[in-house]
Amino acid sequence: MKKAEATRLTILEKAFELIYVKGYQTTSIDDIIATTRVTKGAFYYHFKNKDEMGLAIINELLKPTLVGSFIGPLQSAADPSTAIYELMHNLLMENEFLKVEYGCPAANLTHEMTSWNADFNQALNELTGQWTESMTQLIERGKLNGTIRKDVNARQVVMFVMAGYWGIRNFGKLERNKEAYLPYLEELKNYLETLR
Amino acid sequence: MKKAEATRLTILEKAFELIYVKGYQTTSIDDIIATTRVTKGAFYYHFKNKDEMGLAIINELLKPTLVGSFIGPLQSAADPSTAIYELMHNLLMENEFLKVEYGCPAANLTHEMTSWNADFNQALNELTGQWTESMTQLIERGKLNGTIRKDVNARQVVMFVMAGYWGIRNFGKLERNKEAYLPYLEELKNYLETLR
DNA sequence: CCAAAAACATACTAGTTAGTATGTTTTTGG
DNA sequence: CCAAAAACATACTAACTAGTATGTTTTTGG
Structure with a gap:
């Protein structure tokens, strides 16, 4: 369970950068998965929805x-x-x-x-x-x-x-x-x- | 050219209220025309696009x-x-x-x-x-x-x-x-x- | 090593978005 | 009064949205 944690962290960090620059509402899940190069399946495996990621x-x-x-x-x-x-x-x-x-x-x-x-x-x-x-x-x-x-x-x-x-x-x-x-x-x- | 100015002002005022409460990005044109009860045609007659309205x-x-x-x-x-x-x-x-x-x-x-x-x-x-x-x-x-x-x-x-x-x-x-x-x-x- | 669970991948959906195309109605100036 | 312009109305589109359904691959513990 090491690689998975890394994926989760990558999502959080890249998403944070995008949100810091663009704002939360205007940063889409598609933006996030595009810059992290993590697929949508992986994203929703780690987070129930967008807000749960935001809180994380x-x-x-x-x-x-x-x-x-x-x-x-x-x-x-x-x-x-x-x-x-x-x-x-x-x-x-x-x-x-x-x-x-x-x-x-x-x-x-x-x-x-x-x-x-x-x-x-x-x-x-x-x-x-x-x-x-x-x-x-x-x-x-x-x-x-x-x-x-x-x-x-x-x-x-x-x-x-x-x-x-x-x-x-x-x-x-x-x-x-x-x-x-x-x-x-x-x-x-x-x-x-x-x-x- | 009196009624038209009133329409324009209604759009600006109601849109402002919505934006003040909800934010600019999350206030949609559809929100605005719904609360103003002005149609989309009227909206886009008065404003070239959403940003022009925002600046107004x-x-x-x-x-x-x-x-x-x-x-x-x-x-x-x-x-x-x-x-x-x-x-x-x-x-x-x-x-x-x-x-x-x-x-x-x-x-x-x-x-x-x-x-x-x-x-x-x-x-x-x-x-x-x-x-x-x-x-x-x-x-x-x-x-x-x-x-x-x-x-x-x-x-x-x-x-x-x-x-x-x-x-x-x-x-x-x-x-x-x-x-x-x-x-x-x-x-x-x-x-x-x-x-x- | 191998089954089961964890981790990820792909393709889709239903709803929403800004904006447009194409009309009809209303106002206005001569 | 009446044509032309202004003002508005309706129906649409293409792109994007969060989220899901249904897979496949990878990891892990016994």
Whole structure:
């Protein structure tokens, strides 16, 4: 049972790439089997239907990536202002997996799927919930170790910062150029400094 | 040539509602003619194809709304911190046209259309460009009248604020509840106060 | 090694899509 | 009032969609 797992993974990875670029609805099963060179029989052997594959992409590809790239860098950090800025800088400017013209995969799926597919909504909510959680804990730690003011409301800050991240991805899509990220990052730095 | 214009406008308005709720790609021409009770012949008399209709929605419906609801409140304002907060509060909490579960129409279209349709991209870019412009001017005025610090970078602030607005709409979609907006708005207020 | 299960392959279907061809009705200007 | 243009109506098409029916091949455990 090794080759079969590889086939399944190929489908998930290639389908994810297509969906990241084209969107979920406009990526057809025929698109997926054409680029994976896996037949329709194989596809439907591994997935009951398209939505089950979509959920598998979120749970099996996006979640681990989220933990690695979005949450990991926050867990060991002691200085929240610096850690959050550097995380955002890395995600926006350096991460070679996330392309400016295609935005943030989780945000794309949220925009497209939410409000008509409850399962996707829940899976995506868990995704952002984990990120929120880890960033909130970081700020609370900062309040304890003196790097963040005691009167700062962690939940507010996290919502504010995460909203900014998702929104600036939208600008990147529009302008198709990472330059759009720079003024945002500069002001994010200014804002984060006010929390000290 | 009065009735014909009414037909055209009906198509645009009903199509916009459908697209706002369901998305552009998943709103079919057949959906549109069914809800408008306009026949396909009439539809294609008024619009060369679906994309031409989509662009007409942006240019003839979204742009005027943008000027009225997003730009108007900024033009007469003297105190940028207050004006921007109140604009956002109004857009998020009070505007009865924008529904929390469906997000921001312009952001939705940006997410969906950009990166595969250059015409939509340009139209949407113009839309956000106008908003950016008016908010930048407001901040510059604030720097002159003493309500904003001289060392504030207007462009940075505008990108930061607008990114936040678009991003928090995403949270609203996920949680389907305006409560998600409240911590964001509180922190926005805090942030805007630091610009004084 | 060999049967049974797992994994994959091919050909199809029924429904939906944007768009067109070809009409008929309604409006308008002289 | 009446022809011509504008506005609309109906019936169709070709391409695409997710999904299925029915196979064949490959792998695996005893």
